[in-house]
Amino acid sequence: MTELKNELKEKIIDILNLEDLFISDIDDNDALFGDGLGLDSIDALELIVMLDRDFGIQLTDPKEGKEVFKSISVLAEYIAEHRTK
Amino acid sequence: MFSLKNIQFPHFIKAAATHFKTDYPKFYKMDNLSKLALLSADILLKGNDKNEDTAILLFNRASSLDSDRKHQAAISDPENFYPSPSVFVYTLPNICIGEICIKHHLHSENAFFVFDTFNPKHLFFNADYLLKQNKATQALCGWVDFDDKNYEAFLYLVSENGIIAHQQEEIERIYHSHKSKATND
Numbered sequence: 001m002t003e004l005k006n007e008l009k010e011k012i013i014d015i016l017n018l019e020d021l022f023i024s025d026i027d028d029n030d031a032l033f034g035d036g037l038g039l040d041s042i043d044a045l046e047l048i049v050m051l052d053r054d055f056g057i058q059l060t061d062p063k064e065g066k067e068v069f070k071s072i073s074v075l076a077e078y079i080a081e082h083r084t085k
Numbered sequence: 086m087f088s089l090k091n092i093q094f095p096h097f098i099k100a101a102a103t104h105f106k107t108d109y110p111k112f113y114k115m116d117n118l119s120k121l122a123l124l125s126a127d128i129l130l131k132g133n134d135k136n137e138d139t140a141i142l143l144f145n146r147a148s149s150l151d152s153d154r155k156h157q158a159a160i161s162d163p164e165n166f167y168p169s170p171s172v173f174v175y176t177l178p179n180i181c182i183g184e185i186c187i188k189h190h191l192h193s194e195n196a197f198f199v200f201d202t203f204n205p206k207h208l209f210f211n212a213d214y215l216l217k218q219n220k221a222t223q224a225l226c227g228w229v230d231f232d233d234k235n236y237e238a239f240l241y242l243v244s245e246n247g248i249i250a251h252q253q254e255e256i257e258r259i260y261h262s263h264k265s266k267a268t269n270d
Contacts (some may be wrong), residue, residue: 003261016114016171017114017171018113018114019099020114023242038110042114042170042171042174045151045170045171046169046170046171049168049169049170050170052167054166
Protein backbone atom coordinates (compact mmCIF):
# COMPACT_ATOMS: atom_id res chain seq x y z
CA MET A 1 0.00 0.00 0.00
CA THR A 2 2.92 2.38 0.71
CA GLU A 3 4.13 1.86 -2.85
CA LEU A 4 0.70 2.73 -4.26
CA LYS A 5 0.45 5.83 -2.06
CA ASN A 6 3.83 7.07 -3.27
CA GLU A 7 2.85 6.32 -6.87
CA LEU A 8 -0.31 8.39 -6.38
CA LYS A 9 1.62 11.28 -4.87
CA GLU A 10 4.02 11.24 -7.81
CA LYS A 11 1.16 11.17 -10.31
CA ILE A 12 -0.71 13.99 -8.55
CA ILE A 13 2.39 16.22 -8.46
CA ASP A 14 3.11 15.50 -12.11
CA ILE A 15 -0.40 15.62 -13.59
CA LEU A 16 -1.57 18.63 -11.59
CA ASN A 17 1.70 20.57 -12.06
CA LEU A 18 2.20 21.09 -8.33
CA GLU A 19 5.48 22.92 -8.82
CA ASP A 20 8.06 22.79 -6.00
CA LEU A 21 6.12 20.10 -4.13
CA PHE A 22 7.74 16.75 -3.30
CA ILE A 23 6.31 13.38 -2.25
CA SER A 24 7.58 13.98 1.27
CA ASP A 25 5.51 17.20 1.46
CA ILE A 26 2.23 15.28 1.12
CA ASP A 27 0.98 13.45 4.19
CA ASP A 28 -1.11 10.35 3.57
CA ASN A 29 -4.00 11.93 5.46
CA ASP A 30 -3.78 15.49 4.08
CA ALA A 31 -7.04 16.73 2.59
CA LEU A 32 -6.60 16.87 -1.20
CA PHE A 33 -9.19 19.62 -1.60
CA GLY A 34 -9.88 22.68 0.52
CA ASP A 35 -7.31 23.49 3.18
CA GLY A 36 -4.93 20.62 2.34
CA LEU A 37 -3.36 20.62 -1.11
CA GLY A 38 -5.91 23.19 -2.26
CA LEU A 39 -6.91 21.35 -5.42
CA ASP A 40 -9.78 22.77 -7.48
CA SER A 41 -12.60 21.43 -9.67
CA ILE A 42 -10.40 21.08 -12.78
CA ASP A 43 -7.92 19.07 -10.67
CA ALA A 44 -10.81 16.80 -9.64
CA LEU A 45 -11.57 16.14 -13.31
CA GLU A 46 -7.89 15.34 -13.93
CA LEU A 47 -7.96 12.83 -11.06
CA ILE A 48 -11.08 11.20 -12.51
CA VAL A 49 -9.30 10.85 -15.89
CA MET A 50 -6.23 9.42 -14.10
CA LEU A 51 -8.34 6.78 -12.32
CA ASP A 52 -9.82 5.69 -15.64
CA ARG A 53 -6.58 5.79 -17.69
CA ASP A 54 -4.14 4.32 -15.15
CA PHE A 55 -6.32 2.05 -13.00
CA GLY A 56 -9.37 1.26 -15.15
CA ILE A 57 -11.76 2.79 -12.63
CA GLN A 58 -14.67 4.87 -13.91
CA LEU A 59 -16.27 7.21 -11.37
CA THR A 60 -19.76 8.23 -12.40
CA ASP A 61 -21.29 9.35 -9.12
CA PRO A 62 -20.08 12.83 -7.98
CA LYS A 63 -20.85 11.93 -4.35
CA GLU A 64 -18.58 8.93 -4.63
CA GLY A 65 -15.80 11.17 -6.00
CA LYS A 66 -16.06 13.49 -3.03
CA GLU A 67 -15.44 10.59 -0.67
CA VAL A 68 -12.76 8.85 -2.77
CA PHE A 69 -10.62 12.00 -3.12
CA LYS A 70 -10.61 12.77 0.59
CA SER A 71 -6.92 11.94 1.06
CA ILE A 72 -4.12 9.81 -0.40
CA SER A 73 -4.92 7.05 2.12
CA VAL A 74 -8.60 6.89 1.17
CA LEU A 75 -7.78 7.08 -2.55
CA ALA A 76 -5.17 4.29 -2.33
CA GLU A 77 -7.59 2.00 -0.47
CA TYR A 78 -10.31 2.65 -3.05
CA ILE A 79 -7.94 1.94 -5.96
CA ALA A 80 -6.59 -1.25 -4.37
CA GLU A 81 -10.16 -2.51 -4.04
CA HIS A 82 -11.55 -1.48 -7.44
CA ARG A 83 -8.66 -1.39 -9.92
CA THR A 84 -8.99 -3.41 -13.15
CA LYS A 85 -5.47 -2.68 -14.40
CA MET B 86 14.62 44.49 -16.45
CA PHE B 87 15.18 40.72 -16.66
CA SER B 88 16.84 38.57 -19.28
CA LEU B 89 18.04 35.02 -19.73
CA LYS B 90 19.52 33.77 -22.96
CA ASN B 91 19.41 30.36 -24.65
CA ILE B 92 16.87 28.96 -22.26
CA GLN B 93 13.59 27.15 -22.96
CA PHE B 94 10.31 28.82 -22.10
CA PRO B 95 9.37 26.73 -19.01
CA HIS B 96 12.69 27.57 -17.35
CA PHE B 97 12.58 31.18 -18.46
CA ILE B 98 9.06 31.84 -17.20
CA LYS B 99 9.75 30.15 -13.87
CA ALA B 100 12.90 32.22 -13.37
CA ALA B 101 11.04 35.39 -14.39
CA ALA B 102 8.11 34.65 -12.06
CA THR B 103 10.55 34.11 -9.20
CA HIS B 104 12.46 37.29 -10.09
CA PHE B 105 9.33 39.44 -10.19
CA LYS B 106 7.80 37.68 -7.16
CA THR B 107 4.65 36.86 -9.09
CA ASP B 108 2.47 35.24 -6.48
CA TYR B 109 -0.45 33.33 -7.99
CA PRO B 110 -1.30 29.82 -6.73
CA LYS B 111 -2.44 28.68 -10.16
CA PHE B 112 0.63 29.99 -12.02
CA TYR B 113 2.20 26.63 -12.85
CA LYS B 114 -1.14 25.06 -13.75
CA MET B 115 -1.81 27.59 -16.50
CA ASP B 116 -0.94 27.11 -20.16
CA ASN B 117 2.05 28.88 -21.70
CA LEU B 118 0.04 31.75 -23.20
CA SER B 119 -1.58 32.52 -19.84
CA LYS B 120 1.75 32.36 -18.01
CA LEU B 121 3.23 34.82 -20.48
CA ALA B 122 0.23 37.16 -20.36
CA LEU B 123 -0.20 37.04 -16.59
CA LEU B 124 3.47 37.63 -15.84
CA SER B 125 3.64 40.56 -18.28
CA ALA B 126 0.44 42.08 -16.91
CA ASP B 127 1.58 41.55 -13.35
CA ILE B 128 4.72 43.61 -13.90
CA LEU B 129 2.60 46.54 -15.11
CA LEU B 130 -0.27 46.25 -12.64
CA LYS B 131 1.86 45.71 -9.54
CA GLY B 132 3.27 49.22 -9.66
CA ASN B 133 -0.13 50.69 -10.34
CA ASP B 134 -2.73 51.72 -7.80
CA LYS B 135 -5.33 48.98 -7.50
CA ASN B 136 -8.02 49.79 -10.04
CA GLU B 137 -10.87 47.33 -10.58
CA ASP B 138 -12.08 49.49 -13.46
CA THR B 139 -9.26 48.36 -15.75
CA ALA B 140 -10.22 47.04 -19.21
CA ILE B 141 -8.07 44.47 -20.99
CA LEU B 142 -7.49 44.32 -24.75
CA LEU B 143 -5.14 41.65 -25.98
CA PHE B 144 -4.21 40.57 -29.49
CA ASN B 145 -2.11 37.81 -30.99
CA ARG B 146 -1.51 35.73 -34.11
CA ALA B 147 -1.47 32.11 -32.86
CA SER B 148 -4.63 32.29 -30.74
CA SER B 149 -4.48 29.32 -28.31
CA LEU B 150 -2.67 27.07 -30.82
CA ASP B 151 -0.12 25.85 -28.26
CA SER B 152 -2.87 24.36 -26.05
CA ASP B 153 -4.95 23.35 -29.08
CA ARG B 154 -2.08 21.16 -30.32
CA LYS B 155 -1.71 19.49 -26.90
CA HIS B 156 -5.44 18.80 -26.77
CA GLN B 157 -5.41 17.43 -30.33
CA ALA B 158 -2.55 15.09 -29.43
CA ALA B 159 -4.54 13.78 -26.44
CA ILE B 160 -7.62 12.93 -28.52
CA SER B 161 -6.08 11.75 -31.80
CA ASP B 162 -5.86 8.08 -30.81
CA PRO B 163 -9.36 6.51 -30.39
CA GLU B 164 -7.78 3.61 -28.47
CA ASN B 165 -6.15 5.96 -26.00
CA PHE B 166 -8.72 8.74 -25.74
CA TYR B 167 -8.00 10.67 -22.54
CA PRO B 168 -8.42 14.43 -23.08
CA SER B 169 -6.95 16.43 -20.23
CA PRO B 170 -9.48 18.83 -18.62
CA SER B 171 -6.68 21.16 -17.51
CA VAL B 172 -5.39 21.44 -21.10
CA PHE B 173 -8.87 21.72 -22.62
CA VAL B 174 -9.85 24.74 -20.48
CA TYR B 175 -7.07 26.75 -22.15
CA THR B 176 -8.15 26.05 -25.74
CA LEU B 177 -9.39 29.62 -26.07
CA PRO B 178 -7.00 32.60 -26.09
CA ASN B 179 -9.18 34.86 -23.92
CA ILE B 180 -8.76 32.54 -20.93
CA CYS B 181 -5.47 34.32 -20.21
CA ILE B 182 -7.47 37.54 -19.72
CA GLY B 183 -9.62 35.73 -17.15
CA GLU B 184 -6.51 34.71 -15.23
CA ILE B 185 -5.30 38.33 -15.13
CA CYS B 186 -8.75 39.51 -14.00
CA ILE B 187 -8.89 36.89 -11.23
CA LYS B 188 -5.43 37.74 -9.90
CA HIS B 189 -5.94 41.51 -9.96
CA HIS B 190 -9.69 41.58 -9.23
CA LEU B 191 -10.53 43.44 -12.44
CA HIS B 192 -14.20 43.79 -13.36
CA SER B 193 -14.25 45.89 -16.52
CA GLU B 194 -14.53 45.20 -20.25
CA ASN B 195 -12.20 42.79 -22.00
CA ALA B 196 -11.61 41.35 -25.45
CA PHE B 197 -9.10 39.16 -27.25
CA PHE B 198 -8.54 39.62 -31.01
CA VAL B 199 -6.60 37.43 -33.43
CA PHE B 200 -4.71 39.13 -36.29
CA ASP B 201 -1.98 38.06 -38.70
CA THR B 202 0.39 40.73 -37.43
CA PHE B 203 0.71 43.33 -34.68
CA ASN B 204 -2.13 45.78 -35.23
CA PRO B 205 -1.63 49.19 -33.57
CA LYS B 206 -4.68 50.63 -35.33
CA HIS B 207 -7.12 48.26 -33.66
CA LEU B 208 -5.31 48.48 -30.35
CA PHE B 209 -5.58 52.26 -30.42
CA PHE B 210 -9.21 52.49 -31.53
CA ASN B 211 -10.52 49.87 -29.13
CA ALA B 212 -8.76 51.36 -26.10
CA ASP B 213 -9.69 54.89 -27.14
CA TYR B 214 -13.36 53.89 -27.46
CA LEU B 215 -13.50 52.22 -24.05
CA LEU B 216 -11.90 55.19 -22.29
CA LYS B 217 -13.90 57.87 -24.14
CA GLN B 218 -17.18 56.03 -23.51
CA ASN B 219 -16.27 55.74 -19.80
CA LYS B 220 -16.40 51.97 -20.01
CA ALA B 221 -13.14 51.89 -18.04
CA THR B 222 -10.75 54.32 -16.39
CA GLN B 223 -7.66 52.60 -17.74
CA ALA B 224 -6.91 49.87 -20.25
CA LEU B 225 -4.26 47.19 -20.27
CA CYS B 226 -3.46 46.61 -23.93
CA GLY B 227 -1.03 44.64 -26.00
CA TRP B 228 0.19 41.70 -28.02
CA VAL B 229 0.75 38.30 -26.36
CA ASP B 230 1.65 35.50 -28.71
CA PHE B 231 2.86 31.96 -28.08
CA ASP B 232 3.51 29.43 -30.84
CA ASP B 233 5.84 26.46 -30.46
CA LYS B 234 9.24 27.87 -29.44
CA ASN B 235 8.40 31.46 -30.35
CA TYR B 236 6.78 33.79 -27.89
CA GLU B 237 6.35 37.50 -27.54
CA ALA B 238 4.64 39.84 -25.08
CA PHE B 239 4.26 43.60 -25.47
CA LEU B 240 1.87 45.19 -22.99
CA TYR B 241 1.16 48.75 -21.95
CA LEU B 242 -1.29 50.61 -19.77
CA VAL B 243 -3.42 53.49 -21.08
CA SER B 244 -4.84 56.00 -18.61
CA GLU B 245 -5.40 59.72 -18.16
CA ASN B 246 -2.21 59.95 -16.15
CA GLY B 247 0.11 58.44 -18.76
CA ILE B 248 3.34 60.15 -19.78
CA ILE B 249 3.27 59.18 -23.48
CA ALA B 250 0.47 60.35 -25.81
CA HIS B 251 -1.97 57.57 -26.66
CA GLN B 252 -1.62 57.59 -30.44
CA GLN B 253 -1.41 54.86 -33.04
CA GLU B 254 2.00 56.11 -34.22
CA GLU B 255 3.38 56.01 -30.66
CA ILE B 256 2.13 52.44 -30.11
CA GLU B 257 3.76 51.39 -33.37
CA ARG B 258 7.01 53.23 -32.59
CA ILE B 259 7.36 51.75 -29.09
CA TYR B 260 6.48 48.24 -30.26
CA HIS B 261 9.03 48.26 -33.08
CA SER B 262 11.76 49.84 -30.98
CA HIS B 263 11.30 47.16 -28.30
CA LYS B 264 11.11 44.41 -30.90
CA SER B 265 14.33 45.53 -32.56
CA LYS B 266 16.04 45.80 -29.16
CA ALA B 267 14.89 42.27 -28.25
CA THR B 268 16.10 40.94 -31.62
CA ASN B 269 19.52 42.59 -31.21
CA ASP B 270 19.89 41.30 -27.64
